[in-house]
Amino acid sequence: MEHYSLKINGHVYETGAEPFESLLDVLREKLRLTGSKKGCDEGECGSCTVLLDGKPVLSCILMVSDVRDREVLTVEGLPQGGEPHPIQVEMTERGGIQCGYCTPGIIMSAYALLQENPRPSEDEIRFAIAGNICRCTGYSKIVEALQAAAGTPIR
Amino acid sequence: MTKKRGLGVGSMFYGIGYGFNRADIGSAYIEMADDGTTTVYSGACDMGQGIMTVVAQVAAEVVGANIDTIRVVAADTTSTPDAGPTSGSRATFVQGIAVHEAASDLHDQLMQTAAGMFECEKDELEAHNGDVYLKDANSPIASLAEVAARVHLLGGRCASWGWHDNSTADVDPATSQGDAYASYGWASQLAEVEVDTETGHVKVLKIVSATDAGKAINPVAVEGQIQGGAAMGVGYALYEQHILDEGVPRTDSLAFYLVPTSMDVPEIQCEIVEVYDPKGPFGAKGIAEPATVPTTPAILNAIYDAIGIRITDTPATPERVFQAIQEARARGEFKD
Structure with a gap:
């Protein structure tokens, strides 16, 4: 040890x-x-x-x-001053979470994306989370939540 | 052009609940505390389908409480009554009624006490959003919390339970004829695909999913179930292949058993169809499995529309599609 x-x-x-x-x-x-x-x-x-x-x-x-x-x-480590990060808020509010198992990984991949590219396109969002498998949501509401967190238009 | 596009439709109906005389039970306890907090002890287990939210919504609506004051204790064998599994697209349909019954009886108890407090008939009162009103009045006469406190002070009952049996009669064992399920869900989906005729790769461009929800108690959750169902259908149609080698699974890891990623699942447009179901809570019925079933036939029909070839084995992997195209080419039946 x-x-x-x-x-x-x-x-x-x-x-x-x-x-x-x-x-x-x-x-x-x-x-x-x-x-x-x-x-x-x-x-x-x-x-x-x-x-x-x-x-x-x-x-x-x-x-x-x-x-x-x-x-x-x-x-x-994402919440600041006890407040959840905007990605966490949007994932919760917009149904980006169902069983929740993929959620922390999705949030971290999305956080890394937004640090590098604050206004990503939908394709860039989908590419950034392609390594995070979600079995519940069909990704639609996750992508929507991340678009909302980035302040980009939602389809 | 090596890429061909096609459209396909898939439609289905599906039994809601367990059917075939199998036990199909929902049950819940409910209690309101002095401060108006309502606790629902619900046997239905939430694994992400949203049944805890649905239970809270049904309880709030029926009791007349504010949803923020509803606390759901779910699927805990030390405290909740058994409500069977969350499967068979049954949780909202069966447990929703059990909660509705429990909440309805609690509401009755509260209104009875309130009628005594304000010297009126129970039927002259209603409750919504945590307050009690004389029917059609604009301002409340009391909060539900005040009424609940009064019930407790008088030693009355401020708790109840609901039990719902959704079991059906079995079909005729000799003919297999009969009405196997309490209700049925209906769904149609449209898929647009692009087939690469050089590689056999199929890309799903868009899915439109129309699903009969009876009544969407929580539209966001219903859309989530519909979109998730379509994604599973995409996996079934194109990627997910379980290979057994003399009984030994060879696809025992996500490296070999492919499930769709965010790059594989297209935009899924949801059309929630609401046809009131008299057997469900507020007319609602299950939508989870119905949202999955039509996707694969829609995609396979879209492949046929694109290349004129029926793929009859799933998943329609690039190898299978390419081989089918090559065979059709050899027969002179394929136009590039």
Whole structure:
């Protein structure tokens, strides 16, 4: 067991972990940051998406030892001053959430997109979340919610 | 042009609830506290279909409460009565009535007490949005919370329960004839596709889905179910293939069993058709599975419209479509 100081959501978390443990398992099991979901645990479904130095990554196939000295942002880090992020508000208000399992991953992919491209087209939104599988919504209301969060016209 | 476009329609009807004399039960408890907070103990489990919201809406409407004061405790075996699974497109249809019954009886208790408070007949009163009114009056005479507090003070009953049996008679075992289900849902979908005749790749460009909801209690949730249903139908038509090799699943991961992504599912236009169903809460019935069934035939018909070839095995993968085109070319039956 190694000792890790992890920079997550602007805080430093101290934890013991095996170097080969996934970031997702450390987040969920050691740090109890259970917002990131474990869907497939093999990098296919996107529900574990977090930001690493601002870029979306799949935390289930990332070893915790690769995260040293880097900035991790999880869905728990998005609200500011106790208020949910606009992406979270729109996803909730517009029916972008049904079972909710893909939701944290979708929100993190969308957040990364909007950081880079604040007014994306519908195609750019669909491309950005193509790695996040949703089985409930048919994506329509997710895309609508993200368009609303970006302030772009909704079809 | 290697890309050909086509339109196709799929239509269906589908039994709502379990039918065939299988147990089809909904049940719920309801209670209003002194502060007007109403708790519904509902046995129906919400896995994203929205039944908790529907339960809250039905309870609020029938009791006359503000929906913000409704608390739903759902699918907890220590506190909620059994309402069966959320499946068979039955939750709104069956549990909605059970909640309606419970809420209706609670409403009655409250109005009875209010009638005593204001020395009038129960039938002269109504409640909406958390307040009690003399019928047709503009300003309330009391809040439901005040009435509930009064009921408690008098040692009256401010709680109730509802139970609904949606089980049907079975069909004739000899002839299989009969009316198997309590109700039926109806749906039609239109799909537009583009088939690449060089690769066999099929892209769905748009789906229009018209689904009979009876009454859309929560239109946003109904649209969500319709759009989700169409997306599953796209998967069934084009991507999802379960391969068994001597009984061993070979498609046991999302890397091999492909489900549609945001790039594969097109715009889905929803047309909610409302034909009042006398057996459902406020006329509503289930729409979940009905929204899935017509998608695949609509897409396969659209492929036929585009290339003149019937694909009869699903999913219509590029390999299958390309092979069918090649065979038609070899027979001289395909015009590029």
